[in-house]
Amino acid sequence: MDLTAFAVFAEHLNFTRAAAELHISQPALHVKIRKLSESLGRPLYRREGRRLVLTADGEAVARFARGQRERLDQFLAEFAGAPAQRPVVLAAGQGAYLYLLGDTIQAALATTPLRLVNCDHRQMLAAVRGGQAHVGVSVLDVLPPDLTVRELASFPQTLFVPAGHRLAGRRSVRLRDLAGAALVVPPQHRPQRVMLEQALRAAGASWTVAVEAEGWPLISHFVALGVGLAIVNGCVPPPAGSAAIPVADLPPVTYHVVHQPSALTDARVAGLLDLLG
Known part of the structure; x- marks a missing residue:
């Protein structure tokens, strides 16, 4: 069984690139993968539209092949008295x-x-x-x-507010305290955005989107500029001139x-x- 060839194929999921890395022809790689699949009696990949994806069995074989490859590299490096490179x-x-x-x-x-x-x-x-x-x-x-x-x-979820905001002096806030607020939020369908929308709706807090932003640094930057408030993971440091207040009715992250x-x-x-x- 040519596990090395399958490990390389699994990295690329592209016969052209995998064959080039292995320095063999595409037909030869097709033969190796087909023989491996036949010997195991399971399909190892399938086509979804224009993409190739591994089956569950293919993922298991790829995982084993990568592990075997790493163990071999480690052994050869130790045998030669050199540090492992992988x-x-x-x-x-x-x-x-x-x-x-x-x-x-x-x-x-x-x-x-x-x-x-x-x-x-x-x-x-x-x-x-x-x-x-x-x-x-x-x-x-x-x-x-x-x-x-x-x-x-684990961290509490916290509200970033400018230092002069009416909520800035609070030791904690609840979602209902954000009624009428303009919030800096992740783009739609991001897990954090979905969670916030559901929680604010359940709390009966109406709010508006100040701006959509991807990533905590940009969200924090918009808060620092005074664009809006934001709820972030508690590990994120507040931007200069802002306060971080735990949100009591949101679960920790x-x-x-x-x-x-x-x-x-x-x-x-x-x-x-x-x-x-």
Whole structure:
């Protein structure tokens, strides 16, 4: 079974690019993948429109193939007395990188090659499941049963208001206190936006959109400019001239660390997980 070829194919999901990386022809790669699929008795990929996607069995084989490839590289490097070159891959979103993971990344880079992937939580879970990432960090509404998950940190949701605003001196606020407010919010259909709309509606608080913004830094910037108020994760520092007030009737935001159950067998990955606490 040519697992190496399938691992490369799974990275690209494109026969042209995968064949080029393997330095073989496309027909030869097609033959390798077909023979592997036949030997396992399962289809490993399917076509969805113009895209190729792995089946669930294909993801499992790709994960095994990547792991085998990494273990071989590690063994050969150790056998030759040289440091392993393949990096540990960490997948997380912008907020986690900006406000949670800086110290961990600096500490890890002192001892381990590290590759960072910036992605949303769905892409993170897909990367960990498929073996493209060793460790993921994100806020998760539903915990995946097939992966090992633990809490990293939990924060209240907070309201950013200019220092001179009527709510600025409060120790906490409730959503009904925001009636009539203009809010800086994420674009429609983003999870944070959906959650806010549902919660404000349930609280009976009417509000308007001051501006839609992608990412906590831009949202914070608009608050600093006086464009509107914003509800953000409590790990985000308030911009200059603004106050951060916990929102009492919103649940805390919890970041989780995610990895494959077998990840601890890799000392490099185990080291990164130790640094994450």
